[in-house]
Amino acid sequence: MIRMREALRDALAEEMRRDESVFVMGEDVGVFQGAFKVTEGLLDEFGEGRVRDTPISENTIVGAGVGAAMAGLRPVVELMTVNFSLLAMDQIVNHMAAIPYMFNGQVRVPIVIRMPGGGGHQLGPTHSHSLEALFLHVPGLLVAAPSTPADGKGLLKAAIRDDNPVIFIEHETLYGSRGEVSDGDADGVVNFGEAAVRREGDDVTIVGILRMADVAQRAAKTLANEHQVEAEVIDPRTLRPLDLDTILRSVRKTNRCVVVEEGWPHGGVGANIAALVSEQAFDHLDAPPQRVTGADVPMPYAKRLEQAAIPHPEHVVSAALATLEGAR
């Protein structure tokens, strides 16, 4: 059993040992060992050339990563929080995502941008947001959102080896979570575009990402214990590419769908999955797809308000029961 932060560090270290073109840069990734201690020990092992502390210049850090990737390296850039990535949106959207396409594949941009987001630590409105949907929106990007240490390690390794630009979203409150992770190199790789079915069930499909995958599983237990409802819980693990097949297969079986995310409701991950499910499996649905999302406000600081703005298992149970209304 290791923690998420250790799993991510192992992925970085193993890939850096495997491939000399892989290097890490970001604010406080070296001497400070990472704001969330994900890069602990890397500076000692790989030196300043490959573990590069940067100034606080998000757009330029990402842009420099893009240039380095165009010239044949495989940069892994750490941004201290998802919110800070907004300072780099020009490089992410106008350059990183567009360059392979707008130059007709003459050049590749194999880069990974890691960033933690999400609420729960009372970091307030500029450090706690969940902006998966912003990145999911952009053609040219791949988006990973791991919820377990094994997926954190496996997806990060796959992201580093992939030739496309990858946005790699981590959750601040998951860094300390423990889980089984296989040792060794290639074994642990988790392919993009393969959802994980966390729990099987016939009554309702619950799709949850990042920490909400765990919230969905806890809701599923309550549904089984208290309501005799067997939920199927799916963690897509990557949002682009999206393993829609697994979701559709489940919905065709359960005829009901709930999507849980911490991000905002308008134009969110849940809105997207609900639309795709409605388009692709409308005839199989016995109820409208339900979304459980973060509250439609900037994340507040006060603990009571912050918790009120984040989905909890109770919300998911209630949404799942809503899809079953009249059916039992």
Add this chain to the structure above:
Amino acid sequence: MAQERTKTAQRGPAGDGRGAAAHPLPDPETCRELLETMALIRRFEEEAGRQYQQAKAGGFLHLGIGEEATIVGTTSVMRSDDYLIGTYRTHGHAIARGTDPRNVMAELFGREDGCSRGRGGSMHIFDGERRFMGGYGIVGGNLPIAAGLALACDYQGSDAVTVCMFGDGASNTGNFGETMNLAALWKLPLVFLVENNLYGMGTAIERHSAVTDLSRKAEGLGVPGVRVDGMDVLAVRETVAEHLRIARSDRQPTLVEAFTYRYRGHSAADPEVYRTKEEVEEWRKKDPVKVFRDRLLAEQVITEAYLEELRERLERQVMDAVEFADRSPEPPLESLYDHLYVVGDQVPGWYAVDERTPEPHRGEEEREVGATGEARKLAEAGAAYAGQRSTRGRPPVDDDQIRKADAQTPGGVVGDRDASDALEDADADQG
């Protein structure tokens, strides 16, 4: 670096007053190469403007007419493994790096044989093979990328240098400050070359920058700079060669501020209300192509007969590029999603919400649509809709109309191609 600065510093837009005569001429072959490349760019850009007026090229068109000495002076001293990265005004930069003008023109036309196969257009020219790492449409957007290219050279143990060209307007972006600091901090092998044409679009430099001596603007961030007369190809050559050496050997990023001037508007859609005709005329006296041509004639490096032959050769080359671009097919609709993603080992799932991804992953049972089905029809309908209008939403103009318009514009001689020749005294400005 202070010493270096005083050695080559040239104050003010007028340069040091020494003009093109101050620098000794290189060998005759190099002289002819410099003149030919500058004249090719001039002729290419004039023709591009003309084709744009005929609605052969769409979007925005930013011409580099007047800035040839800055471009060619720089590229002529770069090594083939050095990287060059520029702005949205880079047709000439690609040509100077060796990209075939045919592929540049085809890109302007949005055709299959364009250097970016019609994905980028005029603002996004790219030639990876010649290490021209792109034109970029976001002002200042190329600076961080340049730092990354230089970082990669450093990382890989190469002594290749990256030259990052950008305009005076870009010096006001956050990227300017961020990138200068990073480049100096990491001692990146970079030459920042400011193509200072005195205007950020239509805003004069003294109205857009508190510090108008751009060579000093990055000093406090660790990047010392010098000024050079960007209308003098030999001055640019000498200065950039020295700064390439500083980057290559001393691992010190520097900035070169080249004073230059664009004779045309910012883009083709520019009424030029922000500057006077007198100012433009004053700068015309320093025309980089003509001044250099005159000196080569005066010093008997070239003859009138050579010029005549060169004129004809460039005319043929540029018109051949136009014909090539015209013949090149439009990109097929099937290619709409090409190179959006590199499809490697990981192919499952939806990369793009569309039918043309490697394995269609639509809900097969619900809707039978595919690359040859509904989506294809919709794509064709969209393309047909675009085809009914001119590319810029106004009716296409024919040659006659242009000639008539030109007849009313003093100095406007688009219809008369001989007179528009770069090597003649009146260039083809449409006023």
